[in-house]
Amino acid sequence: MSRGRPKSETRTRIVHNLVRRDGARCFYCRRPFGPEMVGATLDHYVPRALWKTWRQRNLVLSCGPCNNVKADTLPWPFAMLLLRNVRQNQLWRDACGAAS
DSSP states (O other), X not given: OOSSOOOHHHHHHHHHHHHHHHOSBOTTTOOBOOTTOTTEEEEESSOTTTSOOOOGGGEEEEEHHHHHHHTXXXXXXXXXXXXXXXXXXXXXXXXXXXXX
């Protein structure tokens, strides 16, 4: 399921699974969706441009405005986690001349 956009019935199943996992609200602003999930969009937490997958571990439910604001960027907490892990890597420290 990592290529192209999933079929409608697959997307519906994904939405139901995400509701069970995260609740029926926007992952970012926490506003609840209506009974028919009106306004809910699927968002790739790690942008699809960086990780071309439709796996549910990288998907969240988002309202349209939050999805548009996030766009193709990494959420700040995730970016900080990546930077912290890179800085702790010995190869990075050796390349930058950082003390062990």
